[in-house]
Amino acid sequence: QGVQPSAQEWAAHGGSSNEQYYSQLTQIDASNVADLKPAWFFEYDTVRGQEGEAIVADGVLYISTAWSKVYALDAKTGAELWKYDPKVPGEAGPKGCCDVVNRGVAVSDGRVFITTFDGRMVALDAKTGSELWVADTIANHAMDYTSTGAPRVFKGKVIIGQGGAEKGVRGYVTAYDVATGAKAWRFYLTPPPPGVVDGEVSDRVLEEMARPTWFGDLWHTTGGGGAPWDSIVYDEELDQLLIGTGNGSPHSHYLRSAGQGDNLFLASVLALDPDTGEYRWHYQQTPGDSWDYTSVQNMILADLEIDGRPRKVILHAPKNGFFYVIDRESGQPISARPYAEDIRWATGIDTTFWRPIEVPGARYVDRPFLNSPHVGGAHNWQPMAFSPRTGLAYIPTVRNYFTYSATSGPHQGEVIDPSELPKSDAYLQAFDPLTGQERWRVDANGWKPDTGGGGVLVTASDLVFQGRGDILGEMLAIDARSGEVLWRYATPNAVMASPITYMIDGEQYIAVSTGGGGGGNPLLGSTNPPREKQPGRMVVFKLNGTATLPAPPPLAGPATDPDEVFPADKVALGAQVYGRNCIFCHGMNRQQSNIITDLRRSPVVANAQVWRAVVHDGAFLSRGMPKFDGKLSVEEVEAIRNYMGAESQALARDQRAGVAER
Numbered sequence: 001q002g003v004q005p006s007a008q009e010w011a012a013h014g015g016s017s018n019e020q021y022y023s024q025l026t027q028i029d030a031s032n033v034a035d036l037k038p039a040w041f042f043e044y045d046t047v048r049g050q051e052g053e054a055i056v057a058d059g060v061l062y063i064s065t066a067w068s069k070v071y072a073l074d075a076k077t078g079a080e081l082w083k084y085d086p087k088v089p090g091e092a093g094p095k096g097c098c099d100v101v102n103r104g105v106a107v108s109d110g111r112v113f114i115t116t117f118d119g120r121m122v123a124l125d126a127k128t129g130s131e132l133w134v135a136d137t138i139a140n141h142a143m144d145y146t147s148t149g150a151p152r153v154f155k156g157k158v159i160i161g162q163g164g165a166e167k168g169v170r171g172y173v174t175a176y177d178v179a180t181g182a183k184a185w186r187f188y189l190t191p192p193p194p195g196v197v198d199g200e201v202s203d204r205v206l207e208e209m210a211r212p213t214w215f216g217d218l219w220h221t222t223g224g225g226g227a228p229w230d231s232i233v234y235d236e237e238l239d240q241l242l243i244g245t246g247n248g249s250p251h252s253h254y255l256r257s258a259g260q261g262d263n264l265f266l267a268s269v270l271a272l273d274p275d276t277g278e279y280r281w282h283y284q285q286t287p288g289d290s291w292d293y294t295s296v297q298n299m300i301l302a303d304l305e306i307d308g309r310p311r312k313v314i315l316h317a318p319k320n321g322f323f324y325v326i327d328r329e330s331g332q333p334i335s336a337r338p339y340a341e342d343i344r345w346a347t348g349i350d351t352t353f354w355r356p357i358e359v360p361g362a363r364y365v366d367r368p369f370l371n372s373p374h375v376g377g378a379h380n381w382q383p384m385a386f387s388p389r390t391g392l393a394y395i396p397t398v399r400n401y402f403t404y405s406a407t408s409g410p411h412q413g414e415v416i417d418p419s420e421l422p423k424s425d426a427y428l429q430a431f432d433p434l435t436g437q438e439r440w441r442v443d444a445n446g447w448k449p450d451t452g453g454g455g456v457l458v459t460a461s462d463l464v465f466q467g468r469g470d471i472l473g474e475m476l477a478i479d480a481r482s483g484e485v486l487w488r489y490a491t492p493n494a495v496m497a498s499p500i501t502y503m504i505d506g507e508q509y510i511a512v513s514t515g516g517g518g519g520g521n522p523l524l525g526s527t528n529p530p531r532e533k534q535p536g537r538m539v540v541f542k543l544n545g546t547a548t549l550p551a552p553p554p555l556a557g558p559a560t561d562p563d564e565v566f567p568a569d570k571v572a573l574g575a576q577v578y579g580r581n582c583i584f585c586h587g588m589n590r591q592q593s594n595i596i597t598d599l600r601r602s603p604v605v606a607n608a609q610v611w612r613a614v615v616h617d618g619a620f621l622s623r624g625m626p627k628f629d630g631k632l633s634v635e636e637v638e639a640i641r642n643y644m645g646a647e648s649q650a651l652a653r654d655q656r657a658g659v660a661e662r
């Protein structure tokens with residue numbers, strides 16, 4: 001099973017160079033998991049989403065939080081050893097599509113690497129947290145680049161990609177020298193506009209292979225997308241880097257590329273030479289992506305016996321709903337089967353050319369198309385896990401729907417009534433990569449349907465650990481073979497991140513970052529009942545731990561003066577302006593966002609002067625609330641307040657009438 005680092009710790013993203021989210025530790029097992037209790041917890045200084053996966057090396061637990069801050073904690077006691085705050089400017093917050101999250105650090109040879117939300121790669125001294133070097137990873141500051149992923153270290157280099165394809169960027173990965181921060185090489189994932197030469201290692205392959213797959217000219221200015229914002233794996237056995245690439249920008253293939261061409265290297269798995277960045281092979285999973293179907297979802301390296309032959313494979317469940325087993329020597333797919341229910345855009349993947357068999361109309365050119373999976377995918381960044389013992393992949397899965405609007409013709413602007421959308425569902429499934437069968441599932445009714453709960457860990461004692469985004473923020477331990485839930489514990493905060501495990505002084509620990517947020521929800525609503533945002537925390541369990549976790553704070557009531565009159569015309573204008581400017585972070589209509597505290601409960605809404613200072617003049621810039629001076633008039637800003645005030649009063653009325661909140 002490849003190269004295993006010390007099984008005692010969690011030295012690398014995904015637990016080892018195979019990134020299987022599998023641990024050889026077995027102290028905690030089915031017979032004693034009921035005694036798993038908090039050993040310690042550590043509170044962060046932010047309430048924004050926590051997606052960081054901890055690294056544990058030499059007894060120290062390193063964790064990144066929202067706003068790209070890093071803590072080094074004593075892994076046994078939780079005592080703070082040092083903290084690093086890169087001071088990401090609040091103004092950078094709204095550049096991202098999906099909250100100011102960070103998925104982790106890399107640790108190697110006495111250095112800790114973090115890429116900040118605004119795109120700085122920082123090397124820190126692992127002992128002290130002091131800066132060793134800083135490199136600007138952003139190629140073009142005029143575009144809304146952000147960076148949310150965890151860097152990976154390999155052969156004296158550290159690599160990162162970035163996000164921003166919802167806003168218009170041109171994706172790439174960059175490798176830096178670990179000692180100096182000097183740029184080693186950069187590989188762009190879409191061609192430059194005609195006439196531009198990057199002078200990078202990707203130049204030739206982009207000219208020869210990629211450019212002929214792009215049409216029209218909108219992509220010249222949007223960059224085309226392809227942002228590799230999460231999964232990068234260094235395949236030690238085959239000495240190659242595997243990059244999962246992102247979606248097209250803009251989403252519509254019809255607009256982006258005149259409806260023609262595959263648009264390489266969007267939505268692909270790409271193998272590069274680690275030393276030079278030279279192209280080796282690629283497999284494009286969603287040619288001409290038109291649905292935000294990123295292939296950045298976590299890639300697991302495994303050795304499987306397929307038809308009697310041992311194969312070195314990648315296991316991959318990208319957003320598009322199909323589970324791919326890919327030969328990682330040749331880049332050839334071995335199988336591609338649905339792991340999601342009710343996939344609407346394609347009926348399957350043909351096994352001759354390994355291309356999707358698309359459903360007519362799925363590209364929503366003339367008419368809207370009700371699609372599944374939706375823009376958040378059937379599986380997002382929350383890592384799946386693979387157990388070489390059970391041979392099963394454990395995938396946080398969702399069934400979810402979205403209406404893509406027509407991009408031309410008389411049906412533009414038509415929408416499907418959201419009440420007609422089929423029901424969304426989130427679940428953890430055990431999936432057999434050899435047969436494509438689902439073995440069991442643990443239903444997640446009431447989890448947020450966009451993510452299907454948090455990342456997954458599986459151990460050699462055949463326990464699967466996963467956190468939930470529900471109101472209790474439960475951590476679960478599940479029998480890896482039967483799917484029976486053996487243990488649950490309220491954290492009590494939403495959990496998105498992956499749990500990890502490690503052993504110190506003869507005791508096994510399970511550690512997970514808690515705190516809700518991230519992408520998807522604001523646009524799509526949530527099935528969670530509302531709750532007050534809590535500070536993120538590192539929560540660590542062991543057998544018979546004795547720490548007590550804080551109780552969840554009470555939910556604030558609607559804050560508006562019940563007698564203030566909000567005229568209907570202002571409310572209507574406010575709703576429109578809100579829809580264009582605010583929903584990405586603050587949530588759609590009356591459904592609360594999972595990123596920001598519910599505005600209907602904000603005292604700021606009750607005070608026109610404070611509201612103007614915050615929304616128009618930027619009083620909360622340092623917290624990530626943009627300033628709308630120059631973008632919205634004072635009247636429009638006040639109209640949004642009227643809309644929110646009316647919503648707040650409606651909430652108060654509902655509460656008096658005993659109407660359950662969504």
Ligand SMILES: O=C(O)c1cc(C(=O)O)c2c(n1)C(=O)C(=O)c1cc(C(=O)O)[nH]c1-2
Pocket residue numbers: 051097098101146147148149162163164165166227229246247292294375376380381517518519520
């Ligand atoms: O296309 C992109 O550049 C990009 C970036 C990111 C990101 O960096 O977080 C997400 C997405 N797309 C995306 O489509 C998505 O569903 C998503 C969810 C999340 C999250 O952290 O919860 N990020 C992102």
Ligand SMILES: [Ca+2]
Pocket residue numbers: 165166246247292294
């Ligand atoms: Ca995206």
